[in-house]
Amino acid sequence: MKVKQYFIYFQILVTFIGCKGLPEYVFLPQSLKFDLTPFLFRNYSPAELAKLSNSDYNLNESGLITGTKLSRFLSNWNTNKPSYVFGNLIVFQIQTSGSSGRYVFFDGKQSFAYPITNLNDLLSETRDDGVLATDGIVGKGKEISDFFAIYGIDPAIDYVVFASDTSNLSNLSSATFAYYSLLYWGFPKERLAVLNGSIADLTAASTLFTTSSYNYANSNRAGTTKTLFRDHTSLHLTIGDLIHSLKNGNSNLENVDPLPIEGYYLIDGRQNAAFTGTTNSTASGSKYSNCTTKTNSSFVSNTCVSTYEGRVKSASNLIPTDLYDGTSFQFRTFSQLTTSLNNTGYPDQKLIYLYGEEGIRTSVVWFVLHQILGKPTRFYEAGWKQFGALGLRSPTSGSSPSAITQPASYWRTDTAQLADGITSNADANVPNYQLDLSRQFIKSSNKIREEDKSFLRGSSTNAGSGGGGGGPTGGGGNACGG
Structure with missing residues (x-):
C-alpha cells in the first residue's frame, strides 16, 4: 500500500515540475536509475489525436500551414515560433522526382532544411501483421529512430514541417504519409505540419523567399520516440x-x-x-x-x-x-x-x-x-x-x-x-x-x-497491452496536456 502511495506522490511531483511552462523533456525522468517507462506511458485515442483546422488556414500554427506561416517561421524562428515549442524548426523539402532548384532559407542553428528524395523508403516498410505481409506500412521503431538520428531531430522538443518541392500528387502523398508516420510514433500533433502548396509555386507567388543554392547543415542531435511516453x-x-x-x-x-x-x-x-x-x-x-x-x-x-x-x-x-x-x-x-x-x-x-x-x-x-x-x-x-x-x-x-x-x-x-x-x-x-x-x-x-x-x-x-480487452482509448501523456 505504501509503495502505491509513494508512486502517487511521485506522479504529483512530476506533474508539478512539468506544468511550469517548461519543455516536455524536462518532465521526463531520464536521469532516474530505475525504469518507469511501463508506468508513465499513456494511450491516446484517435479522437484525442485528431486536429481541427482553423477555417482560415493562415491562422494554423501546426497541422496544415500556409506559405505565409512557414515564411514567418523561417524569417526568425526564435521570435516567431509557437509559444509551446522549445526546439528547432526542421523542414523536409520533398522531391520524389525532379527538382525546382529552389531551397528555403534556414540559419543552420535553430532552423534546418533537407531536400529529400526517398522519404517513403525511410519511413515505410513491408510489415507482417500475422496474416499477410504488405508493403508501404509505417516503419518499425528502429527505422523511425534512425530517421531522427540522420536528420538531427529531437522529437521531445523539435517542430517538423513536410513540404512538397514541386506540385504533384507523389510529393503531397509523401508529405501526408510522413506526417502520419511521426504522429503514429508519438510525435505530438502540435509540432507537426504539412505545407499547403509547393515550395516552387509559393516561391513564384512571392510567398516564400528561396535561394538557388543549398548548403547542408545538421543539428547533430537526436532523440527517440521512447522518451515521449506516448502511445498513438x-x-x-x-x-x-x-x-x-x-x-x-x-x-x-x-x-x-x-x-x-x-x-x-x-x-x-x-x-x-x-x-x-x-x-x-x-x-x-x-x-x-x-x-x-x-x-x-x-x-x-x-x-x-x-x-x-x-x-x-x-x-x-x-x-x-x-x-x-x-x-x-x-x-x-x-x-x-x-x-x-x-x-x-x-x-x-x-x-x-x-x-x-x-x-x-x-x-x-x-x-x-x-x-x-x-x-x-x-x-x-x-x-x-x-x-x-x-x-x-x-x-x-x-x-x-x-x-x-x-x-x-x-x-x-x-x-x-x-x-x-x-x-x-x-x-x-x-x-x-x-x-x-x-x-x-x-x-x-x-x-x-x-x-x-x-x-x-x-x-x-x-507488447500486447492494446489487445482485445480494451479499445483504442486513453488520455493524457504529458501531465500538462497536449
Whole structure:
C-alpha cells in the first residue's frame, strides 16, 4: 500500500515540475536509475489525436500551414515560433522526382532544411501483421529512430514541417504519409505540419523567399520516440479490427478492439472507378513488394492485381481528387472539404474507419479527415491491396494458387458479409501469396501493433497491452496536456 502511495506522490511531483511552462523533456525522468517507462506511458485515442483546422488556414500554427506561416517561421524562428515549442524548426523539402532548384532559407542553428528524395523508403516498410505481409506500412521503431538520428531531430522538443518541392500528387502523398508516420510514433500533433502548396509555386507567388543554392547543415542531435511516453498506435486499424466490426463483434478473432461505443463509419478513399469495381484498383506491379517472385512463370509483369475487385461492406466513397486542386495540389477550402465529407453521409461523431488502395497515397485522405476536419479516424494502411487479396479462388491449371484455399478461413474477405461488388480478377494476373494453413486460421492480426508497443516500452511484456480487452482509448501523456 505504501509503495502505491509513494508512486502517487511521485506522479504529483512530476506533474508539478512539468506544468511550469517548461519543455516536455524536462518532465521526463531520464536521469532516474530505475525504469518507469511501463508506468508513465499513456494511450491516446484517435479522437484525442485528431486536429481541427482553423477555417482560415493562415491562422494554423501546426497541422496544415500556409506559405505565409512557414515564411514567418523561417524569417526568425526564435521570435516567431509557437509559444509551446522549445526546439528547432526542421523542414523536409520533398522531391520524389525532379527538382525546382529552389531551397528555403534556414540559419543552420535553430532552423534546418533537407531536400529529400526517398522519404517513403525511410519511413515505410513491408510489415507482417500475422496474416499477410504488405508493403508501404509505417516503419518499425528502429527505422523511425534512425530517421531522427540522420536528420538531427529531437522529437521531445523539435517542430517538423513536410513540404512538397514541386506540385504533384507523389510529393503531397509523401508529405501526408510522413506526417502520419511521426504522429503514429508519438510525435505530438502540435509540432507537426504539412505545407499547403509547393515550395516552387509559393516561391513564384512571392510567398516564400528561396535561394538557388543549398548548403547542408545538421543539428547533430537526436532523440527517440521512447522518451515521449506516448502511445498513438490506436491510429492503426488492423484487418482483424475491421472484420470483427463488420461482423458486429461476433467473431472468434483475438486481440481485436471492441466495437466503438459511438459506432463506426467506413470510408473508401479510392477513386470512384476503383470503388465501383469498373477498373482495377491495384493494377500496377510496383504496388506489391516483390510481386513477380510471388507468381508463377505465366504471370505478366506490371499487371499485378488483387484476387478480386470490390469494396468493403457498407463503405462510402470519399474521392481523393475532390480534396485538392489538381494543378497546385493545395487542399480545398475548409468549407469545401466539409461538404465533401458530408456528401458521403457521414454521421458526425462516429469513429471513421478509413482505407484505400494503399497507405501512402490514401494518407492524403487521412490527413483531410483527421488533421484538417478533426474527425476521429483509424487508418487501415494495408487497404484494398491486402483486403482484396484475401479472396477464395479456384485457379485454372498452371495458375497461381489462391492466398485463401480454405472456404472457412478466418481471413477470407470475399463474402457478402464483408464485401460488396465482388468481381474476381483473371487468374494469370493475381500474385501467388501462398498462405499456409496456419495463417489461414490464425486468430490475430495484431502483430504490428504488438511489435510497436513493445518497442516503445522497451519490453516484450507490454507488447500486447492494446489487445482485445480494451479499445483504442486513453488520455493524457504529458501531465500538462497536449
